[in-house]
Amino acid sequence: MMQKEFCRIISQTEIAEDIFELSVKGELVSQINAPGQFVHIRVTDRWGPLLRRPISISSFNKATKQLTMIYRKEGQGTALLAKMVPGMELDILGPLGNGFPIEEVSSGETALLVGGGIGVPPLYELSKQLAAKGCNVIHVLGFQTKSTVFYEQEFLKNGETYVATVDGTYAAKGFVTDVVDRLRFDCIFACGPTPMLKALEQHYSDKKMFLSLEERMGCGIGACFACVCKKADDPLGVSYKKVCSDGPVFRAGEVVI
Amino acid sequence: MSRLNVELPGLNLKNPIMPASGCFGFGREYSQFYDLSVLGAIMIKATTVEPRFGNPTPRVAETDAGMLNAIGLQNPGLEKVIAKELPWLSQFDVPIIANVAGSLEEDYVAVASEISKAANVHALELNISCPNVKTGGIAFGTIPEVAKQLTRKVKEVSEVPVYVKLSPNVTNIVEMAKAVEEGGADGLTMINTIVGMRLDLKTGRPILANRTGGLSGPAIKPVAIRMIYEVSQAVSLPIIGMGGVQSAEDVVEYFYAGASAVAVGTANFVDPFVCPTIIEELPPILEKLGFEHISECKGRSWKQHEPFAHYRA
Ligand SMILES: Cc1cc2nc3c(=O)[nH]c(=O)nc-3n(C[C@H](O)[C@H](O)[C@H](O)COP(=O)(O)OP(=O)(O)OC[C@H]3O[C@@H](n4cnc5c(N)ncnc54)[C@H](O)[C@@H]3O)c2cc1C
Ligand SMILES: Cc1cc2nc3c(=O)[nH]c(=O)nc-3n(C[C@H](O)[C@H](O)[C@H](O)COP(=O)(O)O)c2cc1C
Numbered sequence: 001m002m003q004k005e006f007c008r009i010i011s012q013t014e015i016a017e018d019i020f021e022l023s024v025k026g027e028l029v030s031q032i033n034a035p036g037q038f039v040h041i042r043v044t045d046r047w048g049p050l051l052r053r054p055i056s057i058s059s060f061n062k063a064t065k066q067l068t069m070i071y072r073k074e075g076q077g078t079a080l081l082a083k084m085v086p087g088m089e090l091d092i093l094g095p096l097g098n099g100f101p102i103e104e105v106s107s108g109e110t111a112l113l114v115g116g117g118i119g120v121p122p123l124y125e126l127s128k129q130l131a132a133k134g135c136n137v138i139h140v141l142g143f144q145t146k147s148t149v150f151y152e153q154e155f156l157k158n159g160e161t162y163v164a165t166v167d168g169t170y171a172a173k174g175f176v177t178d179v180v181d182r183l184r185f186d187c188i189f190a191c192g193p194t195p196m197l198k199a200l201e202q203h204y205s206d207k208k209m210f211l212s213l214e215e216r217m218g219c220g221i222g223a224c225f226a227c228v229c230k231k232a233d234d235p236l237g238v239s240y241k242k243v244c245s246d247g248p249v250f251r252a253g254e255v256v257i
Numbered sequence: 258m259s260r261l262n263v264e265l266p267g268l269n270l271k272n273p274i275m276p277a278s279g280c281f282g283f284g285r286e287y288s289q290f291y292d293l294s295v296l297g298a299i300m301i302k303a304t305t306v307e308p309r310f311g312n313p314t315p316r317v318a319e320t321d322a323g324m325l326n327a328i329g330l331q332n333p334g335l336e337k338v339i340a341k342e343l344p345w346l347s348q349f350d351v352p353i354i355a356n357v358a359g360s361l362e363e364d365y366v367a368v369a370s371e372i373s374k375a376a377n378v379h380a381l382e383l384n385i386s387c388p389n390v391k392t393g394g395i396a397f398g399t400i401p402e403v404a405k406q407l408t409r410k411v412k413e414v415s416e417v418p419v420y421v422k423l424s425p426n427v428t429n430i431v432e433m434a435k436a437v438e439e440g441g442a443d444g445l446t447m448i449n450t451i452v453g454m455r456l457d458l459k460t461g462r463p464i465l466a467n468r469t470g471g472l473s474g475p476a477i478k479p480v481a482i483r484m485i486y487e488v489s490q491a492v493s494l495p496i497i498g499m500g501g502v503q504s505a506e507d508v509v510e511y512f513y514a515g516a517s518a519v520a521v522g523t524a525n526f527v528d529p530f531v532c533p534t535i536i537e538e539l540p541p542i543l544e545k546l547g548f549e550h551i552s553e554c555k556g557r558s559w560k561q562h563e564p565f566a567h568y569r570a
């Protein structure tokens with residue numbers, strides 16, 4: 001059940017160039033039910049920037065009631081967010097959406113987690129939970145350039161981790177899809193730019209796969225029809241799914257991306 | 258005694274605050290936050306005869322103090338709204354205002370005659386002003402004769418009072434208001450969104466897939482206030498005002514301009530509790546301003562002065 005709550009900021013750190021790790025404490029953490037859910041953040045108590053910003057939950061701890069997000073400072077909203085310091089309160093709506101189904105991978109099976117840029121964060125909690133369950137977890141993480149790489153060490157604790165940078169300034173040069181070709185796995189979980197998700201969906205249509213989508217949002221809770229996508233079995237018709245409330249995670253092939 | 262109850266054609270409102278059409282779906286999502294019975298009324302999402310998917314995404318783009326949307330009237334269609342959404346809403350003690358849309362006159366007539374039969378639909382809101390659909394909408398909302406004719410046709414079949422939602426995308430809103438009054442409208446709702454566009458800094462292309470969209474939010478409030486100020490002096494129909502309302506003070510300003518009730522749209526996305534918060538904050542503000550009842554605020558902007566001769570003509 002989602003809630004709207006003023007959560008206290010516990011810490012905020014720039015962990016890579018323009019990449020911030022933000023932890024808050026709040027009762028709504030008790031409502032999180034899967035890795036890959038997100039929150040909708042009001043970055044100001046004024047009316048500009050007007051809309052809330054959707055940010056994934058990258059990890060959480062129900063005992064301490066804390067959740068952590070990792071975001072890239074992009075435009076007006078995330079720039080304001082980056083200025084906030086511990087002790088301040090943040091207006092958060094969440095947890096929202098449906099996350100990754102960890103029950104789809106059994107202990108002993110291999111899960112491949114593929115993340116691109118700011119699609120990497122929600123995979124972290126997923127990785128922790130799969131590893132804890134006894135699954136074999138492999139990570140393939142793509143970044144633009146060396147200065148924006150984050151969480152490599154954290155992911156390494158849970159399993160093999162391959163990093164690729166688009167410009168080749170760190171680790172392998174190229175796209176995550178180049179790395180994935182060499183690996184063996186039972187199930188893919190991915191979050192990142194749409195071209196990456198599309199490529200995965202096309203190349204590994206024989207594999208079990210779950211993709212987390214992004215779309216511009218209004219309400220974030222299913223009321224405004226801003227974030228819809230077509231269902232794959234009815235591409236010309238009126239059937240739809242809402243990324244905010246039916247997703248953001250979908251089984252590959254369920255919706256048109 | 259309540260300071261907030263308002264009587265309008267077909268609507269006996271415990272307070273004059275209601276969510277605006279398209280910003281509240283059919284209420285299900287917001288019912289997770291509060292009891293919808295606290296609302297004065299609910300304006301449900303536009304309903305068309307057939308289900309509609311709407312426009313491609315991106316469908317929204319933020320602007321300074323506002324947002325553009327080009328949803329394209331996505332809705333589940335008349336049959337489903339009557340079979341599922343309205344019965345679900347009937348668990349709440351709140352009148353429903355059904356937003357009616359279409360491409361052709363007969364579409365509006367078909368939706369109006371069916372949906373007005375539902376027990377909890379107490380009024381219709383004729384959406385002749387959606388800027389985001391290719392056909393229909395625009396001519397109905399910008400040509401006075403066409404609007405009048407449509408209003409008349411819908412009035413003939415509707416079992417409940419008909420409010421017409423005016424578009425701000427016209428040169429002379431008073432002329433439109435007068436036309437639908439002549440067509441037999443029972444009230445007006447205004448304003449719908451203002452056509453706008455945003456371009457992406459990197460690509461130079463429009464952010465919205467539909468290219469243009471409707472501007473809503475605080476940015477449009479002064480436009481709505483001005484239009485209500487003009488229209489409320491020129492016609493004798495009650496007006497449900499909307500556009501950028503986010504606080505109890507805004508509601509008072511709308512009443513001053515000449516509105517008899519107020520709808521809240523975009524602000525629901527920012528704060529899901531905005532409607533109940535405004536309803537709670539209204540009485541103390543009226544108290545502070547020295548009003549016994551909200552109706553005393555109505556038309557204050559022009560009542561104390563001579564109205565412009567131009568609008569009376
Ligand atoms: C379900 C979901 C989860 C997300 N998780 C993360 C995350 O964990 N970390 C992270 O860094 N980013 C994440 N994003 C992207 C993040 O929402 C945008 O980067 C952010 O909204 C940009 O806001 P801004 O004010 O800085 O940018 P601006 O460009 O000023 O924003 C203008 C408007 O566009 C919207 N917008 C801009 N970019 C995006 C985008 N990529 N997706 C959706 N809306 C956008 C904004 O919300 C705002 O309404 C996620 C997006 C979605 C939909
Ligand atoms: C996402 C969105 C969807 C809307 N859908 C409808 C609609 O279906 N029918 C309608 O008459 N108006 C629709 N509107 C217009 C609103 O009802 C309202 O007139 C307008 O947004 C101004 O109010 P606001 O500034 O409080 O949002 C929509 C507005 C938004 C932002």
Ligand code: FES
Nearest residue numbers: 218220222225244
């Ligand atoms: S953002 Fe409003 S329905 Fe998804």
